[in-house]
Amino acid sequence: MANPIGTWTLFSRENKRFLKVYKQTIFAPVISNLLFLAIFGLSIQRSIPGYEEIPYLAFLVPGLIMMGIINNAFQSPSSSIMIMKYQGLIQDILTIPLNTCEKLIGFIGSGVLRGLLVGAVTYITAIFFVDLSYASIPIILITSILVSIIFSFFGFLIGVWAKEFDKQALVMNFILMPLIFLGGVFYPVTALPDLFQKISLYNPIVYMINLLRYGFTGIEEFSVVFSLSVTAALTALLAIVSYFVLKSGWKLQT
Numbered sequence: 001m002a003n004p005i006g007t008w009t010l011f012s013r014e015n016k017r018f019l020k021v022y023k024q025t026i027f028a029p030v031i032s033n034l035l036f037l038a039i040f041g042l043s044i045q046r047s048i049p050g051y052e053e054i055p056y057l058a059f060l061v062p063g064l065i066m067m068g069i070i071n072n073a074f075q076s077p078s079s080s081i082m083i084m085k086y087q088g089l090i091q092d093i094l095t096i097p098l099n100t101c102e103k104l105i106g107f108i109g110s111g112v113l114r115g116l117l118v119g120a121v122t123y124i125t126a127i128f129f130v131d132l133s134y135a136s137i138p139i140i141l142i143t144s145i146l147v148s149i150i151f152s153f154f155g156f157l158i159g160v161w162a163k164e165f166d167k168q169a170l171v172m173n174f175i176l177m178p179l180i181f182l183g184g185v186f187y188p189v190t191a192l193p194d195l196f197q198k199i200s201l202y203n204p205i206v207y208m209i210n211l212l213r214y215g216f217t218g219i220e221e222f223s224v225v226f227s228l229s230v231t232a233a234l235t236a237l238l239a240i241v242s243y244f245v246l247k248s249g250w251k252l253q254t
Contacts, residue, residue, distance in 0.1 A: 006098050010106030017083075018076055018114050025114065029072055030121045033064040037126065040186050054217050057130040061123075062213040063185030066147065068122045070180060070205070071172075073115030073148040074155035077107045078168055081159025090252055100247045104156075108242075111152030112145065119144055135218035139228075143211040146231050150208075153238035160251045184209045190221050204234055 018025040041057045084090045093103060126132070134140070162168045183189075183205035189197060200206050207227035214220045220227075246252075 003098055003102055006096070007102040007105050010096070010098065010103065011109045014076070014080055014107060014110030015113060017080060018110070025072065025075075026117055026121060029068050029118050030125055033068055033122050034125060036064055036067075036186075037061070037129065041130075054219060055130075058132055058217060059188075059213070059219075060186065061126045061130050061132060062216045063183075063209050064126070065119045065122050065144075066205075066209050066212050067180050067185055069115040069119040069144060069147050070151050070176070070208075072118040073111045073151040074158075074172070074176060076111035076114040076155060077152055078155035078159035078162075080107065080110075081156065082162060082165055082168055085163075093246075094249050094252055100243055103246060104239075104242060107156055108149065108152040111155055112148040115148035115151065116144060119148075132216055133218070134216060136215045138215075139211060139224070140215035142228075143208065143215060143231065146235050147208050147212075150231070150235050150238055153235075153242045156242055157238070157245060160245055179203055179205050184213075184221070188221060204230055207231060 037057070037060065041060050081090070084093070096103070098106070158168055158171050162171070182200065183203050184200070189200045189206055189210075192200065207222060207230045210220060210222050211224065211227045211231065214224055214227075
C-alpha cells in the first residue's frame with residue numbers, strides 16, 4: 001500500500017458518514033429485523049415445525065443476521081457514490097492521490113464495517129430471545145466477512161452505474177430484496193416444491209445463508225464446501241470487475 005494514511009483517511013470519512021446517522025444506519029435495520037423475528041418467529045413458530053429438531057427461532061436468526069449484513073453492506077458504498085454525484089464531487093475519486101486498490105479499500109472497507117456492525121448488533125439483540133448454538137465459529141466469521149465484501153462491491157458498482165437514487169432503489173427493491181427473501185431467510189429451501197428448489201439453486205444468496213446457518217446450527221441444506229466456493233468465487237469476480245470499472249473511470253468522468 002503506497003499511501004496508507006490516505007487510504008485510512010478515505011475509510012474514516014466513509015465511516016463518519018454513516019456513523020453520524022447511526023440511528024438510521026445501525027439501529028433502524030436492527031429494529032426491522034426484530035419485527036421480523038416477532039412476526040415470523042414469536043407469533044407463528046407454533047405452526048411451523050422445527051427443522052431437523054432445531055427450533056424455528058434458532059433457524060430464523062441466522063437468516064435475519066444475513067439479511068442485515070447484505071442490505072447495509074450494499075447501501076454504504078452505493079449511497080456514498082450517489083451522494084457524491086449529487087454534490088458534484090464524483091470526479092474527485094479519480095484525482096485523489098490514491099491508486100485504484102487504495103480507493104476500493106476505503107469504500108469497500110467502510111461497507112464491510114457497516115454490514116458487520118448491523119449483523120453483530122442483530123445477533124446481540126437476538127440472543128436475548130433465542131438460545132443459539134455454535135457449530136462452527138470460523139464459518140460464521142468467514143461467511144459474514146465474505147458476504148459483507150461481496151455486497152459492498154455490488155453496492156459500489158450500482159452506485160457507479162446509477163445516475164439517480166431511483167435506479168439505486170430499483171435494484172434494491174426489485175432485485176436484491178427478492179433474492180434475499182427467496183434465499184431461504186424464513187424457510188428451508190429444501191421444503192419448497194421441486195421446481196422452486198431448482199430455481200433457487202441459481203440464487204447465490206441461498207448458499208450464503210446456508211453457510212451462516214450451518215455455522216450456528218450445524219444444518220447444511222447444500223454442501224458447505226460448494227457454498228463456500230460459490231461465495232469466494234463471487235467475491236473474486238466482483239472485486240475484479242470493481243477494480244477495472246474504477247480504473248477505467250466508467251460513469252465517473254462525466
